[in-house]
Amino acid sequence: MTPAAxxxxxxxxxxPRLVTNDELAARLDSSDEWIRTRTGIRxxxxxTEGLLxxxxxxxxxxxxxxxxxxAQVDAVLVATTTPDRPCPATAPTVAEKLGLGQVAAFxxxxxxxxxxxxxxTASGLIASGTARHVLVIGAETFSRILDPADRATSxxxxxxxGAVVLRAGHPEEPGxxxxxxxxxxxxxxxxxxxxxxxxxxxxxxxxxxxxFTMQGKTVFRLAVQRMGQSIRAALDRAGLxxxxxxxxxxxxxxxxxxxRLADEIGLPRERSYSHIAEVGNxxxxxxxxxxxxxxxxxxxRPGDRVLLAAFGGGLTWGAVTLTWPAVDRG
Ligand code: UT7
Numbered sequence: 001m002t003p004a005a006x007x008x009x010x011x012x013x014x015x016p017r018l019v020t021n022d023e024l025a026a027r028l029d030s031s032d033e034w035i036r037t038r039t040g041i042r043x044x045x046x047x048t049e050g051l052l053x054x055x056x057x058x059x060x061x062x063x064x065x066x067x068x069x070x071a072q073v074d075a076v077l078v079a080t081t082t083p084d085r086p087c088p089a090t091a092p093t094v095a096e097k098l099g100l101g102q103v104a105a106f107x108x109x110x111x112x113x114x115x116x117x118x119x120x121t122a123s124g125l126i127a128s129g130t131a132r133h134v135l136v137i138g139a140e141t142f143s144r145i146l147d148p149a150d151r152a153t154s155x156x157x158x159x160x161x162g163a164v165v166l167r168a169g170h171p172e173e174p175g176x177x178x179x180x181x182x183x184x185x186x187x188x189x190x191x192x193x194x195x196x197x198x199x200x201x202x203x204x205x206x207x208x209x210x211x212f213t214m215q216g217k218t219v220f221r222l223a224v225q226r227m228g229q230s231i232r233a234a235l236d237r238a239g240l241x242x243x244x245x246x247x248x249x250x251x252x253x254x255x256x257x258x259x260r261l262a263d264e265i266g267l268p269r270e271r272s273y274s275h276i277a278e279v280g281n282x283x284x285x286x287x288x289x290x291x292x293x294x295x296x297x298x299x300x301r302p303g304d305r306v307l308l309a310a311f312g313g314g315l316t317w318g319a320v321t322l323t324w325p326a327v328d329r330g
Pocket of ligand 1: 034281
């Protein structure tokens with residue numbers, strides 16, 4: 001039997017500084033009312049000076065290991081858009097901070113879909129027999145790449161990290177990740193981008209292009225479409241129907257996207273989990289952070305059939321199902 005990847009532990013960490021909508025509205029041409037009604041966000045957390053993505057990742061990772069009752073894993077994957085440095089990857093630093101020795105460690109880059117892609121990659125490591133336990137982390141200090149003058153992005157994104165431990169197990173047991181449905185469309189590469197940082201383009205000035213930019217309206221429409229498409233494919237591959245789903249945990253991009261997505265796939269809106277009001281959009285950290293908070297709040301209970309879905313820059317998207325296992329909190 002090919003081993004399945006089974007969720008065995010989870011944890012999360014937020015940075016200490018809380019930023020309210022009012023604080024942002026005081027320096028941007030915006031308002032608490034606009035932010036709440038257009039995004040559902042009330043506040044977000046931001047990394048203080050010197051706090052790195054690897055610090056948040058290690059904090060969440062330590063809690064996930066504790067939750068799984070493990071001191072060692074065979075691989076560490078970090079999904080992030082904001083690595084500590086462009087080179088090398090952040091995962092070896094995280095492994096070092098966690099005292100995991102010479103474990104395999106690498107980053108996964110798929111912006112807000114990164115954690116889902118990392119879960120799929122970890123499942124492959126387990127299915128091939130390369131690893132029996134994998135720590136999968138989504139971590140961001142997104143505030144570092146936001147243009148402080150851009151009200152369209154500054155109000156949305158926040159920092160944070162979430163992590164899960166996957167172990168080799170049986171495809172039919174609770175916690176086993178179902179077949180993934182993943183996709184990408186590079187023709188949309190300019191819709192969500194930090195334009196500079198790659199090979200130098202002679203025409204560019206030194207000051208332009210280092211901040212994150214997003215064409216929000218188009219991205220909104222595509223997020224609903226593509227997550228809907230991948231959800232239908234993931235359910236199909238798992239032999240499930242939408243009525244079988246107890247809880248959707250989708251990428252926390254915008255509350256309106258999550259509600260529109262529920263309508264699109266025919267899921268009662270109250271089955272879609274959201275804590276975007278408290279944390280904002282934390283990009284690659286969004287899914288594991290939402291899983292940990294939903295679990296802590298009792299919104300995910302053992303036996304619940306759970307659907308995960310994400311969409312992000314690339315463009316990239318994906319979905320997967322699992323039955324929620326009995327799991328301790330780190
Ligand atoms: O995580 C990766 C994937 N990301 C997403 O899925 C995000 C997708 N997009 C969105 O969530 C939404 O498009 C936004 C929240 C980014 C924007 O909401 P929107 O309802 O699409 O607003 P809009 O861009 O159409 O802007 C409407 C108006 C504009 O003013 P005019 O042109 O109508 O005068 C904007 O300039 O709202 C204005 N606006 C703001 N006003 C106050 C944009 N941002 C703000 C702001 N405060 N922060």
